[in-house]
Amino acid sequence: MIAIFDSGYGGLTVLKPILELLPQYDYLYLGDNAKAPYGIHSPETVTEFSQKAVDYMKGRGAKLIIFACNTASATALSKIKDDKIIGVIEPSALEASKVTKNGRIGVVATKTTINSAAYEKALKRQNKSLQIYTQACPLLVPFIEEGWHTKPEAISILKKYLMPLKNANIDTLILGCTHYPIMLKSFKKIMGRKVKIVTSGEITAKYLEEFLKANPELEKSLGKNKTRTYFTTDNPEEFKRFTENNLGMKIKTPTKINL
Amino acid sequence: MIAIFDSGYGGLTVLKPILELLPQYDYLYLGDNAKAPYGIHSPETVTEFSQKAVDYMKGRGAKLIIFACNTASATALSKIKDDKIIGVIEPSALEASKVTKNGRIGVVATKTTINSAAYEKALKRQNKSLQIYTQACPLLVPFIEEGWHTKPEAISILKKYLMPLKNANIDTLILGCTHYPIMLKSFKKIMGRKVKIVTSGEITAKYLEEFLKANPELEKSLGKNKTRTYFTTDNPEEFKRFTENNLGMKIKTPTKINL
Secondary structure, eight states, rough: EEEEEEEESHHHHHHHHHHHTTTTTOEEEEGGGGGOOOOSSOOOHHHHHHHHHHHHHTTTTTTTEEOHHHHHHHHHHHHHHHTTESHHHHHHHHHHHHHSSSEEEEEEEOHHHHHHHHHHHHHHHHHHTTEOOOEEEEHHHHHHHHTTSSSSSHHHHHHHHHHHHHHTTSSSSEEETGGGGGGHHHHHHHHTTTTTOHHHHHHHHHHHHHHOOOHHHHHHHSSSSOEEEEEEOHHHHHHHHHHHHHHHOOOOEEEOHHH | OOEESSSSSTTTTHHHHHHHTTSSSEEEEOOOOGGGGGGOOOOOHHHHHHHHHHHHHHHOOOSSEEEEOOHHHHHHHHHHHHEEEEHHHHHHHHHHHHHOOEEEEEEEEOOHHHTTTTHHHHHHHHOOOOOOEEEEOTTTHHHHHTTTTTSSHHHHHHHHHHHHHHTTTTTTTEEOSGGGGGGGHHHHHOOTTSEEEHHHHHHHHHHHHHHHHOOHEEEEEESOOEEEEEEEOOOHHHHHHHHHOOOOOOOOEEEEEEO
């Protein structure tokens, strides 16, 4: 079984394209909603929470784990060290380094992700000469979770966040938080047509496909009964409602667990 | 020792007037920052987190506990049932019921507090004929924690939240979240001079003073060495910095604990 882990709902924007591209496998989704959002907490706390989640998912039989959460990928992944865990940062950095023409790449993400410098490191590993411009956008997640992300105040805040990146003349922008694609239209409108926007979902799905091709033994060992099981550490009904309303996915009510 | 408990920093707006009014006692402050903010989580989750905090504080020798967090007071207090725990809702409701002249009272708070109807129940216990108007303001805490609460977008959002209360012709407004006093000026400006604003801090301090007078044996048992000890479940340096910058309180670096 393949497990997708996120601090809350955001990882569903990664799960969705994975289910579309690779529907044949058994999947488990775990949202640690009781402690969400991770992006405002310290790296040590995020690592501790992520480790508990990893232990749980392995206990449930996960053979491969996707950290759909950028904050967990940025902070916990290097600490937990496990070659059966894939983060979202490496695939996005690889894609952005291919896409850019002028070598100027912007990254927007949570505070903890930006402070970790994980994207800068991943991008520099691809190409040392890349120029990276980063911007933490801490108010976007609350606006999105509130469903107020199309209100003029949200757009005005987004403009404030993006202005330094526009001024830096970037040609590629990584949305380094799984919530941000929900505001994709506004990002595009503010950045303009010439800036290519990289989101984690489809890219991680393709990365996973390649990973499984490169690891045939692991691939063989995966269950292929198309089961989908959802777990959350907070209210299961709220989880189902958010998912169906905001991502257009019909899901079974998750099971509530404690971590 | 008296313990003050909050999901994070907000409870410091309650601790501060308590230390000013009753400086002689030993105090412990516990901020569960690793799981903050509580106000977006379910009542069950908040109760579970609060119970762990209570167990910890008692283990540290707390003889009396103040739930400075409105969300915890609104949801966990009735479940934990302990006459050595004082919440912030009862004192604020009592004060508001005394202050109002037209019997129309507004309450602003987090989603979880509003959904719990704890303020409505507490106000109705004081006076059944009161008319209560409530409004959840979920974006204020993120704006305040970001230090962006004086920006035009924050004021515009606040106006949207307060408009229904203004239209309801309330004469008293309870700020039912310990973060909100940090935006007190904006609340006053939008609501106008005729609306009396009730905040938890000073009221809870006075309530505590009365409580100790009414419970002389408990009062006698309290340590009176003016010790102040701080605990947080997230980054201690961040905690110290926020406290000193936003509340003008000099504190020792807190001890990091796991709950």
